[in-house]
Amino acid sequence: MLSAPKPDAVSGEDFVFAALSSDRGSWALFLDIDGTLLDLAATPGAVSVPSSLPANLEALSRKLGGALALVTGRSLDYADQLFSPSHFPIAGLHGAERRDPDGRVHKATATAEFERLKIDLIADTANWAGVLIEDKGAAVAAHYRLAPDRKQALEPLMERALIRAGPNWTIQHGKMVIEIRPASADKGEAVTAFLAQPVFAGRRPIAIGDDVTDEAMFRTVNRLGGFSIRVGPPLPASEALGSITSAKVLRDVIAMLVS
Numbered sequence: 001m002l003s004a005p006k007p008d009a010v011s012g013e014d015f016v017f018a019a020l021s022s023d024r025g026s027w028a029l030f031l032d033i034d035g036t037l038l039d040l041a042a043t044p045g046a047v048s049v050p051s052s053l054p055a056n057l058e059a060l061s062r063k064l065g066g067a068l069a070l071v072t073g074r075s076l077d078y079a080d081q082l083f084s085p086s087h088f089p090i091a092g093l094h095g096a097e098r099r100d101p102d103g104r105v106h107k108a109t110a111t112a113e114f115e116r117l118k119i120d121l122i123a124d125t126a127n128w129a130g131v132l133i134e135d136k137g138a139a140v141a142a143h144y145r146l147a148p149d150r151k152q153a154l155e156p157l158m159e160r161a162l163i164r165a166g167p168n169w170t171i172q173h174g175k176m177v178i179e180i181r182p183a184s185a186d187k188g189e190a191v192t193a194f195l196a197q198p199v200f201a202g203r204r205p206i207a208i209g210d211d212v213t214d215e216a217m218f219r220t221v222n223r224l225g226g227f228s229i230r231v232g233p234p235l236p237a238s239e240a241l242g243s244i245t246s247a248k249v250l251r252d253v254i255a256m257l258v259s
């Protein structure tokens with residue numbers, strides 16, 4: 001439930017612009033994808049990647065000495081396709097998958113039971129108009145953006161699916177979506193893992209995200225003396241220290257930083 005804006009929230013765009021235009025050697029940047037770099041769309045497949053964005057991110061990454069990573073709930077492979085031909089260090093499935101700056105890939109694997117429960121979820125919701133099951137390999141998302149009334153019915157369905165998945169998976173709530181994701185790592189742990197690597201080590205992290213899953217990386221960067229930014233209105237319930245109005249404003253700031 002949305003509540004009143006934080007009165008003391010810092011302007012995220014001013015902070016990012018000032019920090020990354022003057023002191024690039026000190027900062028590392030961790031960027032969520034959906035709702036942060038990209039505008040939200042009606043379905044996962046309907047997102048549009050502005051044609052200048054991958055090149056602008058590459059240019060910014062170069063200015064940061066490579067210390068820029070994408071940290072997303074998408075699968076690593078799907079997120080890579082979105083930004084193709086660019087390839088950034090990336091964490092997928094909310095932190096459970098990762099490709100490090102040296103190219104090493106850490107993948108999460110689905111069990112046979114997990115594969116079966118995904119098939120059953122698709123069958124169980126086949127007649128629920130507007131509900132979309134997204135198969136992400138070792139995670140699965142039940143989207144209800146096109147059928148908000150189905151949220152209540154999806155919750156127990158996903159809780160039962162989680163029991164079948166077992167203790168190595170957990171529920172992840174998000175914007176008009178209920179997911180089952182590997183419990184092995186969250187976005188905060190993914191940020192910690194990146195910061196342990198030479199390209200990122202010793203830098204202060206800035207994390208930018210828009211959703212519940214991003215709170216884990218906000219907590220991590222706040223604890224490490226970095227800065228956290230929520231895209232959207234500042235919320236008392238969020239641990240982000242600053243806010244940016246929209247994904248478009250963030251993209252404009254990135255474009256200005258590399259122009």
Ligand SMILES: O=P(O)(O)OC[C@H]1O[C@H](O[C@H]2O[C@H](CO)[C@@H](O)[C@H](O)[C@H]2O)[C@H](O)[C@@H](O)[C@@H]1O
Nearest residue numbers: 033034040041042043044072073074145175177
């Ligand atoms: O961590 P993120 O990069 O923000 O990914 C979170 C989820 O994003 C996608 O779902 C969301 O965006 C869709 C496209 O705009 C939208 O239709 C949906 O309602 C949102 O929940 C993606 O499909 C999920 O797999 C990600 O976990």
Ligand SMILES: [Mg+2]
Nearest residue numbers: 032034035210
């Ligand atoms: Mg997001």
